[in-house]
Amino acid sequence: MKVGLFIPCYVDQFYPGAAIATLQLLEKLGVDVTYPPNQTCCGQPMANSGFEHLTGGCNDLFIKNFAGFDYVVAPSGSCVLHIKEHLHGDADPQETINHKVYELTEFLTDVLKVKSLPAKFPHKVGMHQSCHGQRGLHLSQMTELAAPEYSKPGSLLNMVEGIELIPLNRKDECCGFGGTFCVAEEAVSVKMGKDRVADHLEHGAEYITGVDMSCLMHMEGILNRQGSKVKVLHIAEILNAG
Amino acid sequence: MESGLKDHAELAAIFNKDENRVDWHDETLWWVRQKRDKMAHGLPGWEALREAASQIKDNVLSNLNEYLQQFEVNAQANGIIVHWAADAKEHNEIVLELLLKNGIRKMVKSKSMLTEECHLNEYLEQQGIDVIDSDLGERIVQLAKEPPSHIVLPCIHKKKEEIGDLFHIHLGTPAGNADPQLLTEAARQHLREVFLTRKAALTGVNFAVAETGEFVVCTNEGNADMGAHLADIHIASMGIEKIIPQRKHLGVFLRLLARSATGQPITTYSSHFVKPRDGQQMHIIIVDNGRSIQLGREDFRNSLKCIRCGACMNTCPVYRRSGGHSYHTAIAGPIGAILAPNLDMEKYADLPFASTLCGSCSNVCPVKIDIHQQLYKWRQVIVQKGYTTTAKKASMKLMAFTLSSPAAYHTGGKVGRWVLKHAPFAVNNKFNPWFKQRDMPEPPEQSFGEWYNENRKK
Numbered sequence: 001m002k003v004g005l006f007i008p009c010y011v012d013q014f015y016p017g018a019a020i021a022t023l024q025l026l027e028k029l030g031v032d033v034t035y036p037p038n039q040t041c042c043g044q045p046m047a048n049s050g051f052e053h054l055t056g057g058c059n060d061l062f063i064k065n066f067a068g069f070d071y072v073v074a075p076s077g078s079c080v081l082h083i084k085e086h087l088h089g090d091a092d093p094q095e096t097i098n099h100k101v102y103e104l105t106e107f108l109t110d111v112l113k114v115k116s117l118p119a120k121f122p123h124k125v126g127m128h129q130s131c132h133g134q135r136g137l138h139l140s141q142m143t144e145l146a147a148p149e150y151s152k153p154g155s156l157l158n159m160v161e162g163i164e165l166i167p168l169n170r171k172d173e174c175c176g177f178g179g180t181f182c183v184a185e186e187a188v189s190v191k192m193g194k195d196r197v198a199d200h201l202e203h204g205a206e207y208i209t210g211v212d213m214s215c216l217m218h219m220e221g222i223l224n225r226q227g228s229k230v231k232v233l234h235i236a237e238i239l240n241a242g
Numbered sequence: 243m244e245s246g247l248k249d250h251a252e253l254a255a256i257f258n259k260d261e262n263r264v265d266w267h268d269e270t271l272w273w274v275r276q277k278r279d280k281m282a283h284g285l286p287g288w289e290a291l292r293e294a295a296s297q298i299k300d301n302v303l304s305n306l307n308e309y310l311q312q313f314e315v316n317a318q319a320n321g322i323i324v325h326w327a328a329d330a331k332e333h334n335e336i337v338l339e340l341l342l343k344n345g346i347r348k349m350v351k352s353k354s355m356l357t358e359e360c361h362l363n364e365y366l367e368q369q370g371i372d373v374i375d376s377d378l379g380e381r382i383v384q385l386a387k388e389p390p391s392h393i394v395l396p397c398i399h400k401k402k403e404e405i406g407d408l409f410h411i412h413l414g415t416p417a418g419n420a421d422p423q424l425l426t427e428a429a430r431q432h433l434r435e436v437f438l439t440r441k442a443a444l445t446g447v448n449f450a451v452a453e454t455g456e457f458v459v460c461t462n463e464g465n466a467d468m469g470a471h472l473a474d475i476h477i478a479s480m481g482i483e484k485i486i487p488q489r490k491h492l493g494v495f496l497r498l499l500a501r502s503a504t505g506q507p508i509t510t511y512s513s514h515f516v517k518p519r520d521g522q523q524m525h526i527i528i529v530d531n532g533r534s535i536q537l538g539r540e541d542f543r544n545s546l547k548c549i550r551c552g553a554c555m556n557t558c559p560v561y562r563r564s565g566g567h568s569y570h571t572a573i574a575g576p577i578g579a580i581l582a583p584n585l586d587m588e589k590y591a592d593l594p595f596a597s598t599l600c601g602s603c604s605n606v607c608p609v610k611i612d613i614h615q616q617l618y619k620w621r622q623v624i625v626q627k628g629y630t631t632t633a634k635k636a637s638m639k640l641m642a643f644t645l646s647s648p649a650a651y652h653t654g655g656k657v658g659r660w661v662l663k664h665a666p667f668a669v670n671n672k673f674n675p676w677f678k679q680r681d682m683p684e685p686p687e688q689s690f691g692e693w694y695n696e697n698r699k700k
Contacts, residue, residue, distance in 0.1 A: 012655070013655040013686075040645045057646025142602075143279065176559065185251045186675040186679070220683065221681045
């Protein structure tokens with residue numbers, strides 16, 4: 001099983017720690033994983049802004065980089081959802097890539113069927129449900145639906161020794177990042193982020209984690225501006241800790 | 243957006259100047275969302291009920307012409323006079339004509355979002371007709387000379403103290419008194435006089451049953467019934483999509499509607515209007531106003547399944563923090579944002595972007611409209627039609643170029659991180675909307691790509 005590692009552009013540039021943890025975690029679990037060096041972006045920033053017609057170059061590049069792998073794994077629910085739903089290219093008319101791309105916790109749960117992890121993280125952690133991973137990829141059950149509870153990232157975090165997952169008043173409300181929404185609708189975006197952060201702080205979180213670094217980057221920006229000591233960490237960094 | 247008008251982001255920024263008010267608005271609507279959850283999760287087969295409703299509405303939209311004609315025949319047989327209006331203008335003219343023909347200059351009106359969409363009140367006022375809205379929330383916003391900010395809770399943006407002030411001015415309640423009991427009683431007395439003296443009553447239509455020619459109006463206040471039962475002429479306005487095939491289908495929709503809207507098991511009054519009483523005239527105006535165009539847009543067709551419950555507004559984290567008026571259209575929130583561009587793409591070009599695409603709206607929708615997917619699709623249509631700014635177009639082209647080329651991307655990333663580290667003032671300034679209330683991420687020494695090259699090169 002050959003796995004191609006897709007690292008979203010902003011993670012590559014600003015959060016290499018999350019990417020390194022993803023790589024090391026997969027290696028630790030015995031996965032034959034490779035990072036194709038010429039990758040850039042999934043194209044979502046353009047597409048969500050209404051410019052899907054400009055994503056052809058990104059799409060072709062993505063297909064070229066990842067066509068040869070059995071699976072593509074990325075530490076991001078949002079980028080994976082975009083690839084699944086909106087990535088099309090002449091080089092992959094059957095859209096095989098759309099079907100073999102997995103978000104990290106989805107891959108660990110559904111493909112590797114991980115039952116235990118050698119991780120240790122003795123801290124109080126708030127889990128942020130990033131919307132695209134949750135409502136798009138169904139990584140966790142959604143509070144709107146009348147259906148049984150489950151959570152792929154939550155189950156993995158519960159395998160970590162010493163971790164204490166805190167409850168939240170609103171367990172799956174959006175943080176307000178929303179791609180270009182975060183600058184185009186600055187006032188509402190920030191207010192949503194402040195409210196989300198406040199929920200975690202109220203319940204004593206030392207760390208806020210999630211499957212999408214973009215949501216965490218937004219909340220980190222607010223935490224840092226508030227002078228808070230609370231940190232954000234990608235879920236891979238916790239699952240790979242200790 | 244047309245020049246001169248404020249867009250959603252600007253209006254939302256104004257709303258957000260008073261953070262306490264935003265918190266209050268958000269908490270109030272979140273409470274309604276939680277009531278809805280409690281009802282939805284407590285009813286066995288909730289998801290199956292949503293699916294049934296969705297499929298009934300799919301059937302309706304596929305056979306709309308037949309159901310409408312069937313309804314017309316059956317309604318006429320019941321003694322209801324049926325009118326057809328192609329657009330808002332025709333609808334308003336029909337209402338005016340009916341009033342003038344009967345020598346009526348005063349009308350009472352219960353909740354009808356269609357008449358908001360048609361701007362009926364303004365039109366009739368210009369023609370010298372006095373209209374009083376009898377839904378309490380609608381009456382409050384009417385006194386305040388504002389449009390409703392929510393389709394089910396029209397004055398949800400107003401605090402009780404503000405309502406007390408309004409009632410003091412218009413209904414003579416004691417100054418500074420915001421006791422809900424007292425204010426409601428004052429409204430009750432005021433509206434009682436209206437109900438008794440109006441000769442014409444206009445109501446909305448929640449459901450029109452094709453097989454029986456009857457229509458159903460749902461209210462919690464009984465105000466539609468009070469108006470219609472006392473008036474000589476009852477006019478009901480409905481959009482063409484309000485049709486359901488059979489009466490038994492109400493067993494699906496009435497169970498979904500109130501639970502989704504307010505978390506009640508059923509609306510207090512679900513009144514079936516079948517035929518006029520002796521000496522009464524009953525008219526129904528069936529209105530298109532852009533709906534048949536939307537029906538022809540394959541990607542957006544199923545927005546016409548909407549039963550106007552408002553659940554998508556209550557759950558929308560953006561709506562709760564921007565207020566209904568920021569959508570500058572009769573129907574606010576996520577559903578409004580997918581309906582409005584059909585009516586005027588330029589004027590409402592901003593609305594599909596007033597969303598993080600979180601998807602909560604689609605999950606609460608009782609008829610399973612894929613609202614957030616349609617928001618994404620409207621964005622594409624709006625940009626393709628040219629309703630975007632030159633600056634945005636240029637920045638998107640630059641982004642697409644950079645991200646299509648590994649070399650440009652690697653260089654761009656390096657430069658960006660260098661600037662952030664060594665010249666942060668170039669980014670951390672008032673021209674960067676991110677920086678206004680958020681810190682920029684700490685730039686790392688190396689990108690992951692650079693680290694991988696050093697540590698894993700094979």
